[in-house]
Amino acid sequence: MPATRILQPALPVAPAIASAAAHAGAARRAVGRAGGAALRRESVRQAFFDAARALFAEAGFSGVTLRRVGELCGYSAAAIYRHFEDKTALLFELCAQDWVRLAAALAEARDSAGAPAQALPAVLDAYVAWALANRHSYHLMMMMGLPADxxxxxxxxxxxxxxxDPVGAVLQACVADWQAAALIDASHEPGDVTDALxxxxxGLAALDIxxxxxxxxxxxxxxxxxxxxxxxxxRGFAPPAR
Structure with missing residues:
Protein backbone atom coordinates (compact mmCIF):
# COMPACT_ATOMS: atom_id res chain seq x y z
CA MET A 1 0.00 0.00 0.00
CA PRO A 2 1.13 3.59 -0.48
CA ALA A 3 2.60 4.25 2.95
CA THR A 4 4.61 2.32 5.51
CA ARG A 5 2.39 0.45 7.92
CA ILE A 6 3.14 0.46 11.63
CA LEU A 7 2.34 -2.77 13.44
CA GLN A 8 -0.02 -1.78 16.24
CA PRO A 9 -2.24 -3.62 18.70
CA ALA A 10 -5.63 -4.45 17.25
CA LEU A 11 -8.36 -1.96 17.94
CA PRO A 12 -11.24 -3.04 20.20
CA VAL A 13 -13.99 -3.89 17.73
CA ALA A 14 -16.54 -6.25 19.31
CA PRO A 15 -19.30 -3.66 18.77
CA ALA A 16 -18.12 -3.23 15.19
CA ILE A 17 -18.41 -6.98 14.55
CA ALA A 18 -21.95 -7.03 15.91
CA SER A 19 -22.76 -4.04 13.72
CA ALA A 20 -21.24 -5.73 10.68
CA ALA A 21 -23.39 -8.81 11.26
CA ALA A 22 -26.49 -6.61 11.53
CA HIS A 23 -25.57 -4.79 8.31
CA ALA A 24 -25.02 -8.11 6.58
CA GLY A 25 -28.51 -9.22 7.56
CA ALA A 26 -29.95 -5.98 6.23
CA ALA A 27 -28.00 -6.44 3.01
CA ARG A 28 -29.42 -9.93 2.53
CA ARG A 29 -32.94 -8.64 3.07
CA ALA A 30 -32.31 -5.84 0.57
CA VAL A 31 -31.06 -8.37 -1.96
CA GLY A 32 -34.25 -10.33 -1.50
CA ARG A 33 -36.34 -7.26 -2.27
CA ALA A 34 -34.26 -5.82 -5.10
CA GLY A 35 -33.84 -7.34 -8.51
CA GLY A 36 -30.88 -7.36 -10.83
CA ALA A 37 -27.71 -9.40 -10.76
CA ALA A 38 -25.42 -6.35 -10.51
CA LEU A 39 -27.25 -4.92 -7.51
CA ARG A 40 -27.35 -8.31 -5.86
CA ARG A 41 -23.62 -8.83 -6.37
CA GLU A 42 -22.75 -5.38 -5.03
CA SER A 43 -24.92 -5.86 -1.95
CA VAL A 44 -23.23 -9.18 -1.19
CA ARG A 45 -19.75 -7.69 -1.68
CA GLN A 46 -20.58 -4.81 0.66
CA ALA A 47 -21.70 -7.27 3.32
CA PHE A 48 -18.34 -9.02 2.99
CA PHE A 49 -16.51 -5.68 3.24
CA ASP A 50 -18.39 -4.68 6.41
CA ALA A 51 -17.62 -8.00 8.08
CA ALA A 52 -13.99 -8.10 6.93
CA ARG A 53 -13.25 -4.56 8.13
CA ALA A 54 -14.26 -5.52 11.67
CA LEU A 55 -12.54 -8.93 11.60
CA PHE A 56 -9.23 -7.66 10.22
CA ALA A 57 -9.16 -4.90 12.86
CA GLU A 58 -9.92 -7.40 15.62
CA ALA A 59 -7.77 -10.37 14.65
CA GLY A 60 -5.12 -9.00 12.29
CA PHE A 61 -4.29 -10.51 8.93
CA SER A 62 -3.34 -13.94 10.23
CA GLY A 63 -6.53 -14.32 12.26
CA VAL A 64 -8.93 -13.86 9.34
CA THR A 65 -10.13 -16.47 6.86
CA LEU A 66 -12.59 -16.04 4.02
CA ARG A 67 -14.70 -18.75 5.61
CA ARG A 68 -14.96 -16.75 8.84
CA VAL A 69 -15.92 -13.60 6.94
CA GLY A 70 -18.61 -15.52 5.08
CA GLU A 71 -19.93 -17.09 8.28
CA LEU A 72 -20.30 -13.68 9.90
CA CYS A 73 -22.46 -12.59 6.96
CA GLY A 74 -24.43 -15.82 6.81
CA TYR A 75 -22.90 -16.90 3.50
CA SER A 76 -21.07 -20.10 2.64
CA ALA A 77 -17.36 -20.31 1.93
CA ALA A 78 -18.20 -21.08 -1.69
CA ALA A 79 -20.16 -17.83 -1.93
CA ILE A 80 -17.31 -15.61 -0.78
CA TYR A 81 -14.79 -17.42 -3.00
CA ARG A 82 -16.92 -16.45 -5.98
CA HIS A 83 -16.06 -12.82 -5.16
CA PHE A 84 -12.45 -13.00 -3.86
CA GLU A 85 -9.71 -15.45 -4.68
CA ASP A 86 -8.15 -15.16 -1.22
CA LYS A 87 -8.11 -12.91 1.84
CA THR A 88 -5.32 -10.79 0.34
CA ALA A 89 -7.61 -9.90 -2.55
CA LEU A 90 -10.41 -9.09 -0.10
CA LEU A 91 -8.16 -6.85 2.01
CA PHE A 92 -6.94 -5.03 -1.08
CA GLU A 93 -10.46 -4.36 -2.36
CA LEU A 94 -11.56 -3.19 1.07
CA CYS A 95 -8.64 -0.78 1.44
CA ALA A 96 -8.88 0.43 -2.15
CA GLN A 97 -12.52 1.32 -1.57
CA ASP A 98 -11.62 3.33 1.53
CA TRP A 99 -8.61 4.93 -0.17
CA VAL A 100 -10.90 6.36 -2.82
CA ARG A 101 -13.22 7.65 -0.09
CA LEU A 102 -10.31 9.40 1.63
CA ALA A 103 -9.17 10.95 -1.65
CA ALA A 104 -12.71 12.21 -2.29
CA ALA A 105 -12.85 13.82 1.17
CA LEU A 106 -9.55 15.60 0.51
CA ALA A 107 -10.67 16.77 -2.93
CA GLU A 108 -13.88 18.12 -1.44
CA ALA A 109 -11.91 20.02 1.23
CA ARG A 110 -9.67 21.52 -1.46
CA ASP A 111 -12.61 22.58 -3.62
CA SER A 112 -14.46 24.08 -0.66
CA ALA A 113 -11.50 26.05 0.63
CA GLY A 114 -11.47 28.57 -2.19
CA ALA A 115 -8.11 30.35 -2.32
CA PRO A 116 -4.94 28.20 -2.50
CA ALA A 117 -3.68 29.74 0.75
CA GLN A 118 -6.60 28.10 2.59
CA ALA A 119 -6.72 24.89 0.55
CA LEU A 120 -3.57 23.17 1.81
CA PRO A 121 -4.34 23.61 5.55
CA ALA A 122 -7.95 22.58 4.91
CA VAL A 123 -6.86 19.39 3.14
CA LEU A 124 -4.40 18.48 5.88
CA ASP A 125 -7.11 19.04 8.49
CA ALA A 126 -9.50 16.91 6.44
CA TYR A 127 -6.95 14.08 6.30
CA VAL A 128 -6.67 13.86 10.09
CA ALA A 129 -10.42 14.27 10.52
CA TRP A 130 -11.18 11.45 8.08
CA ALA A 131 -8.65 9.12 9.71
CA LEU A 132 -10.13 9.67 13.16
CA ALA A 133 -13.71 9.38 11.94
CA ASN A 134 -12.83 6.08 10.18
CA ARG A 135 -10.38 4.57 12.65
CA HIS A 136 -10.80 0.92 11.67
CA SER A 137 -10.51 1.73 7.98
CA TYR A 138 -7.40 3.85 8.55
CA HIS A 139 -5.83 1.16 10.73
CA LEU A 140 -6.26 -1.39 7.92
CA MET A 141 -4.96 0.93 5.19
CA MET A 142 -1.96 2.38 6.98
CA MET A 143 -1.17 0.66 10.25
CA MET A 144 -1.67 -3.10 9.97
CA GLY A 145 1.42 -5.26 9.62
CA LEU A 146 1.31 -7.87 6.86
CA PRO A 147 3.41 -10.92 5.98
CA ALA A 148 5.93 -10.19 3.25
CA ASP A 149 4.13 -12.24 0.59
CA ASP A 165 -2.21 7.64 -6.17
CA PRO A 166 -5.45 9.63 -5.70
CA VAL A 167 -4.64 10.74 -2.14
CA GLY A 168 -1.10 11.80 -2.99
CA ALA A 169 -2.38 13.59 -6.09
CA VAL A 170 -4.63 15.88 -4.03
CA LEU A 171 -1.88 16.63 -1.53
CA GLN A 172 0.69 17.36 -4.22
CA ALA A 173 -1.77 19.58 -6.14
CA CYS A 174 -2.18 21.70 -3.01
CA VAL A 175 1.57 21.93 -2.60
CA ALA A 176 1.91 22.98 -6.26
CA ASP A 177 -0.70 25.69 -5.68
CA TRP A 178 1.29 27.01 -2.72
CA GLN A 179 4.48 27.05 -4.74
CA ALA A 180 2.71 28.90 -7.56
CA ALA A 181 1.53 31.47 -5.01
CA ALA A 182 5.10 31.81 -3.65
CA LEU A 183 4.03 30.44 -0.26
CA ILE A 184 6.52 27.56 -0.56
CA ASP A 185 10.06 28.12 -1.74
CA ALA A 186 10.40 27.02 -5.38
CA SER A 187 13.70 25.31 -4.54
CA HIS A 188 11.84 22.52 -2.72
CA GLU A 189 10.74 19.52 -4.76
CA PRO A 190 6.92 19.29 -4.57
CA GLY A 191 7.18 15.57 -3.87
CA ASP A 192 9.48 16.17 -0.91
CA VAL A 193 7.12 18.74 0.58
CA THR A 194 4.14 16.43 0.03
CA ASP A 195 5.94 13.51 1.70
CA ALA A 196 6.86 15.62 4.72
CA LEU A 197 3.32 16.94 5.18
CA GLY A 203 1.75 10.64 12.56
CA LEU A 204 -0.88 12.79 14.22
CA ALA A 205 -3.66 10.39 13.24
CA ALA A 206 -1.74 7.21 14.06
CA LEU A 207 -0.76 8.42 17.54
CA ASP A 208 -4.33 9.34 18.35
CA ILE A 209 -5.64 6.00 17.12
CA ARG A 235 7.23 27.95 7.92
CA GLY A 236 10.18 25.73 7.17
CA PHE A 237 9.17 25.41 3.52
CA ALA A 238 8.34 29.10 3.10
CA PRO A 239 10.55 31.34 0.93
CA PRO A 240 13.38 32.99 2.90
CA ALA A 241 12.64 36.38 4.35
CA ARG A 242 14.07 39.22 2.30
Missing part, protein backbone atom coordinates in the same frame (compact mmCIF):
# COMPACT_ATOMS: atom_id res chain seq x y z
CA UNK A 150 0.80 -10.49 1.28
CA UNK A 151 2.57 -7.11 1.25
CA UNK A 152 4.05 -7.82 -2.18
CA UNK A 153 0.75 -9.08 -3.59
CA UNK A 154 -1.17 -6.05 -2.36
CA UNK A 155 1.49 -3.61 -3.57
CA UNK A 156 1.31 -5.18 -7.03
CA UNK A 157 -2.47 -4.86 -7.09
CA UNK A 158 -2.12 -1.27 -5.85
CA UNK A 159 0.20 -0.27 -8.70
CA UNK A 160 -2.19 -1.78 -11.23
CA UNK A 161 -5.31 -0.15 -9.74
CA UNK A 162 -3.79 3.27 -8.98
CA UNK A 163 -1.14 4.30 -11.54
CA UNK A 164 -1.48 7.72 -9.89
CA UNK A 198 1.83 13.48 4.63
CA UNK A 199 4.19 12.03 7.24
CA UNK A 200 3.10 14.71 9.70
CA UNK A 201 -0.65 14.19 9.33
CA UNK A 202 -0.25 10.41 9.34
CA UNK A 210 -2.94 3.93 18.82
CA UNK A 211 -3.29 5.59 22.22
CA UNK A 212 -7.03 6.15 22.07
CA UNK A 213 -7.74 4.27 25.31
CA UNK A 214 -4.69 5.35 27.33
CA UNK A 215 -4.57 8.27 29.79
CA UNK A 216 -3.21 11.38 28.08
CA UNK A 217 -3.34 14.01 30.77
CA UNK A 218 0.07 15.33 29.72
CA UNK A 219 -0.88 15.68 26.06
CA UNK A 220 -1.95 18.91 24.47
CA UNK A 221 -5.28 18.59 22.62
CA UNK A 222 -4.96 17.15 19.13
CA UNK A 223 -6.06 20.40 17.48
CA UNK A 224 -3.26 22.26 19.26
CA UNK A 225 -0.59 19.69 18.34
CA UNK A 226 -1.81 19.65 14.77
CA UNK A 227 -1.71 23.44 14.48
CA UNK A 228 1.80 23.70 15.95
CA UNK A 229 3.28 20.89 13.85
CA UNK A 230 1.85 21.99 10.53
CA UNK A 231 2.62 25.65 11.12
CA UNK A 232 6.25 24.75 11.85
CA UNK A 233 6.52 22.61 8.70
CA UNK A 234 4.96 25.25 6.48
Missing amino acids: AERAIDQRWRERFPQ WTAVH TFEHLPREQWQPLAHRQRVLLAALL
Whole structure:
Protein backbone atom coordinates (compact mmCIF):
# COMPACT_ATOMS: atom_id res chain seq x y z
CA MET A 1 0.00 0.00 0.00
CA PRO A 2 1.13 3.59 -0.48
CA ALA A 3 2.60 4.25 2.95
CA THR A 4 4.61 2.32 5.51
CA ARG A 5 2.39 0.45 7.92
CA ILE A 6 3.14 0.46 11.63
CA LEU A 7 2.34 -2.77 13.44
CA GLN A 8 -0.02 -1.78 16.24
CA PRO A 9 -2.24 -3.62 18.70
CA ALA A 10 -5.63 -4.45 17.25
CA LEU A 11 -8.36 -1.96 17.94
CA PRO A 12 -11.24 -3.04 20.20
CA VAL A 13 -13.99 -3.89 17.73
CA ALA A 14 -16.54 -6.25 19.31
CA PRO A 15 -19.30 -3.66 18.77
CA ALA A 16 -18.12 -3.23 15.19
CA ILE A 17 -18.41 -6.98 14.55
CA ALA A 18 -21.95 -7.03 15.91
CA SER A 19 -22.76 -4.04 13.72
CA ALA A 20 -21.24 -5.73 10.68
CA ALA A 21 -23.39 -8.81 11.26
CA ALA A 22 -26.49 -6.61 11.53
CA HIS A 23 -25.57 -4.79 8.31
CA ALA A 24 -25.02 -8.11 6.58
CA GLY A 25 -28.51 -9.22 7.56
CA ALA A 26 -29.95 -5.98 6.23
CA ALA A 27 -28.00 -6.44 3.01
CA ARG A 28 -29.42 -9.93 2.53
CA ARG A 29 -32.94 -8.64 3.07
CA ALA A 30 -32.31 -5.84 0.57
CA VAL A 31 -31.06 -8.37 -1.96
CA GLY A 32 -34.25 -10.33 -1.50
CA ARG A 33 -36.34 -7.26 -2.27
CA ALA A 34 -34.26 -5.82 -5.10
CA GLY A 35 -33.84 -7.34 -8.51
CA GLY A 36 -30.88 -7.36 -10.83
CA ALA A 37 -27.71 -9.40 -10.76
CA ALA A 38 -25.42 -6.35 -10.51
CA LEU A 39 -27.25 -4.92 -7.51
CA ARG A 40 -27.35 -8.31 -5.86
CA ARG A 41 -23.62 -8.83 -6.37
CA GLU A 42 -22.75 -5.38 -5.03
CA SER A 43 -24.92 -5.86 -1.95
CA VAL A 44 -23.23 -9.18 -1.19
CA ARG A 45 -19.75 -7.69 -1.68
CA GLN A 46 -20.58 -4.81 0.66
CA ALA A 47 -21.70 -7.27 3.32
CA PHE A 48 -18.34 -9.02 2.99
CA PHE A 49 -16.51 -5.68 3.24
CA ASP A 50 -18.39 -4.68 6.41
CA ALA A 51 -17.62 -8.00 8.08
CA ALA A 52 -13.99 -8.10 6.93
CA ARG A 53 -13.25 -4.56 8.13
CA ALA A 54 -14.26 -5.52 11.67
CA LEU A 55 -12.54 -8.93 11.60
CA PHE A 56 -9.23 -7.66 10.22
CA ALA A 57 -9.16 -4.90 12.86
CA GLU A 58 -9.92 -7.40 15.62
CA ALA A 59 -7.77 -10.37 14.65
CA GLY A 60 -5.12 -9.00 12.29
CA PHE A 61 -4.29 -10.51 8.93
CA SER A 62 -3.34 -13.94 10.23
CA GLY A 63 -6.53 -14.32 12.26
CA VAL A 64 -8.93 -13.86 9.34
CA THR A 65 -10.13 -16.47 6.86
CA LEU A 66 -12.59 -16.04 4.02
CA ARG A 67 -14.70 -18.75 5.61
CA ARG A 68 -14.96 -16.75 8.84
CA VAL A 69 -15.92 -13.60 6.94
CA GLY A 70 -18.61 -15.52 5.08
CA GLU A 71 -19.93 -17.09 8.28
CA LEU A 72 -20.30 -13.68 9.90
CA CYS A 73 -22.46 -12.59 6.96
CA GLY A 74 -24.43 -15.82 6.81
CA TYR A 75 -22.90 -16.90 3.50
CA SER A 76 -21.07 -20.10 2.64
CA ALA A 77 -17.36 -20.31 1.93
CA ALA A 78 -18.20 -21.08 -1.69
CA ALA A 79 -20.16 -17.83 -1.93
CA ILE A 80 -17.31 -15.61 -0.78
CA TYR A 81 -14.79 -17.42 -3.00
CA ARG A 82 -16.92 -16.45 -5.98
CA HIS A 83 -16.06 -12.82 -5.16
CA PHE A 84 -12.45 -13.00 -3.86
CA GLU A 85 -9.71 -15.45 -4.68
CA ASP A 86 -8.15 -15.16 -1.22
CA LYS A 87 -8.11 -12.91 1.84
CA THR A 88 -5.32 -10.79 0.34
CA ALA A 89 -7.61 -9.90 -2.55
CA LEU A 90 -10.41 -9.09 -0.10
CA LEU A 91 -8.16 -6.85 2.01
CA PHE A 92 -6.94 -5.03 -1.08
CA GLU A 93 -10.46 -4.36 -2.36
CA LEU A 94 -11.56 -3.19 1.07
CA CYS A 95 -8.64 -0.78 1.44
CA ALA A 96 -8.88 0.43 -2.15
CA GLN A 97 -12.52 1.32 -1.57
CA ASP A 98 -11.62 3.33 1.53
CA TRP A 99 -8.61 4.93 -0.17
CA VAL A 100 -10.90 6.36 -2.82
CA ARG A 101 -13.22 7.65 -0.09
CA LEU A 102 -10.31 9.40 1.63
CA ALA A 103 -9.17 10.95 -1.65
CA ALA A 104 -12.71 12.21 -2.29
CA ALA A 105 -12.85 13.82 1.17
CA LEU A 106 -9.55 15.60 0.51
CA ALA A 107 -10.67 16.77 -2.93
CA GLU A 108 -13.88 18.12 -1.44
CA ALA A 109 -11.91 20.02 1.23
CA ARG A 110 -9.67 21.52 -1.46
CA ASP A 111 -12.61 22.58 -3.62
CA SER A 112 -14.46 24.08 -0.66
CA ALA A 113 -11.50 26.05 0.63
CA GLY A 114 -11.47 28.57 -2.19
CA ALA A 115 -8.11 30.35 -2.32
CA PRO A 116 -4.94 28.20 -2.50
CA ALA A 117 -3.68 29.74 0.75
CA GLN A 118 -6.60 28.10 2.59
CA ALA A 119 -6.72 24.89 0.55
CA LEU A 120 -3.57 23.17 1.81
CA PRO A 121 -4.34 23.61 5.55
CA ALA A 122 -7.95 22.58 4.91
CA VAL A 123 -6.86 19.39 3.14
CA LEU A 124 -4.40 18.48 5.88
CA ASP A 125 -7.11 19.04 8.49
CA ALA A 126 -9.50 16.91 6.44
CA TYR A 127 -6.95 14.08 6.30
CA VAL A 128 -6.67 13.86 10.09
CA ALA A 129 -10.42 14.27 10.52
CA TRP A 130 -11.18 11.45 8.08
CA ALA A 131 -8.65 9.12 9.71
CA LEU A 132 -10.13 9.67 13.16
CA ALA A 133 -13.71 9.38 11.94
CA ASN A 134 -12.83 6.08 10.18
CA ARG A 135 -10.38 4.57 12.65
CA HIS A 136 -10.80 0.92 11.67
CA SER A 137 -10.51 1.73 7.98
CA TYR A 138 -7.40 3.85 8.55
CA HIS A 139 -5.83 1.16 10.73
CA LEU A 140 -6.26 -1.39 7.92
CA MET A 141 -4.96 0.93 5.19
CA MET A 142 -1.96 2.38 6.98
CA MET A 143 -1.17 0.66 10.25
CA MET A 144 -1.67 -3.10 9.97
CA GLY A 145 1.42 -5.26 9.62
CA LEU A 146 1.31 -7.87 6.86
CA PRO A 147 3.41 -10.92 5.98
CA ALA A 148 5.93 -10.19 3.25
CA ASP A 149 4.13 -12.24 0.59
CA ALA A 150 0.80 -10.49 1.28
CA GLU A 151 2.57 -7.11 1.25
CA ARG A 152 4.05 -7.82 -2.18
CA ALA A 153 0.75 -9.08 -3.59
CA ILE A 154 -1.17 -6.05 -2.36
CA ASP A 155 1.49 -3.61 -3.57
CA GLN A 156 1.31 -5.18 -7.03
CA ARG A 157 -2.47 -4.86 -7.09
CA TRP A 158 -2.12 -1.27 -5.85
CA ARG A 159 0.20 -0.27 -8.70
CA GLU A 160 -2.19 -1.78 -11.23
CA ARG A 161 -5.31 -0.15 -9.74
CA PHE A 162 -3.79 3.27 -8.98
CA PRO A 163 -1.14 4.30 -11.54
CA GLN A 164 -1.48 7.72 -9.89
CA ASP A 165 -2.21 7.64 -6.17
CA PRO A 166 -5.45 9.63 -5.70
CA VAL A 167 -4.64 10.74 -2.14
CA GLY A 168 -1.10 11.80 -2.99
CA ALA A 169 -2.38 13.59 -6.09
CA VAL A 170 -4.63 15.88 -4.03
CA LEU A 171 -1.88 16.63 -1.53
CA GLN A 172 0.69 17.36 -4.22
CA ALA A 173 -1.77 19.58 -6.14
CA CYS A 174 -2.18 21.70 -3.01
CA VAL A 175 1.57 21.93 -2.60
CA ALA A 176 1.91 22.98 -6.26
CA ASP A 177 -0.70 25.69 -5.68
CA TRP A 178 1.29 27.01 -2.72
CA GLN A 179 4.48 27.05 -4.74
CA ALA A 180 2.71 28.90 -7.56
CA ALA A 181 1.53 31.47 -5.01
CA ALA A 182 5.10 31.81 -3.65
CA LEU A 183 4.03 30.44 -0.26
CA ILE A 184 6.52 27.56 -0.56
CA ASP A 185 10.06 28.12 -1.74
CA ALA A 186 10.40 27.02 -5.38
CA SER A 187 13.70 25.31 -4.54
CA HIS A 188 11.84 22.52 -2.72
CA GLU A 189 10.74 19.52 -4.76
CA PRO A 190 6.92 19.29 -4.57
CA GLY A 191 7.18 15.57 -3.87
CA ASP A 192 9.48 16.17 -0.91
CA VAL A 193 7.12 18.74 0.58
CA THR A 194 4.14 16.43 0.03
CA ASP A 195 5.94 13.51 1.70
CA ALA A 196 6.86 15.62 4.72
CA LEU A 197 3.32 16.94 5.18
CA TRP A 198 1.83 13.48 4.63
CA THR A 199 4.19 12.03 7.24
CA ALA A 200 3.10 14.71 9.70
CA VAL A 201 -0.65 14.19 9.33
CA HIS A 202 -0.25 10.41 9.34
CA GLY A 203 1.75 10.64 12.56
CA LEU A 204 -0.88 12.79 14.22
CA ALA A 205 -3.66 10.39 13.24
CA ALA A 206 -1.74 7.21 14.06
CA LEU A 207 -0.76 8.42 17.54
CA ASP A 208 -4.33 9.34 18.35
CA ILE A 209 -5.64 6.00 17.12
CA THR A 210 -2.94 3.93 18.82
CA PHE A 211 -3.29 5.59 22.22
CA GLU A 212 -7.03 6.15 22.07
CA HIS A 213 -7.74 4.27 25.31
CA LEU A 214 -4.69 5.35 27.33
CA PRO A 215 -4.57 8.27 29.79
CA ARG A 216 -3.21 11.38 28.08
CA GLU A 217 -3.34 14.01 30.77
CA GLN A 218 0.07 15.33 29.72
CA TRP A 219 -0.88 15.68 26.06
CA GLN A 220 -1.95 18.91 24.47
CA PRO A 221 -5.28 18.59 22.62
CA LEU A 222 -4.96 17.15 19.13
CA ALA A 223 -6.06 20.40 17.48
CA HIS A 224 -3.26 22.26 19.26
CA ARG A 225 -0.59 19.69 18.34
CA GLN A 226 -1.81 19.65 14.77
CA ARG A 227 -1.71 23.44 14.48
CA VAL A 228 1.80 23.70 15.95
CA LEU A 229 3.28 20.89 13.85
CA LEU A 230 1.85 21.99 10.53
CA ALA A 231 2.62 25.65 11.12
CA ALA A 232 6.25 24.75 11.85
CA LEU A 233 6.52 22.61 8.70
CA LEU A 234 4.96 25.25 6.48
CA ARG A 235 7.23 27.95 7.92
CA GLY A 236 10.18 25.73 7.17
CA PHE A 237 9.17 25.41 3.52
CA ALA A 238 8.34 29.10 3.10
CA PRO A 239 10.55 31.34 0.93
CA PRO A 240 13.38 32.99 2.90
CA ALA A 241 12.64 36.38 4.35
CA ARG A 242 14.07 39.22 2.30
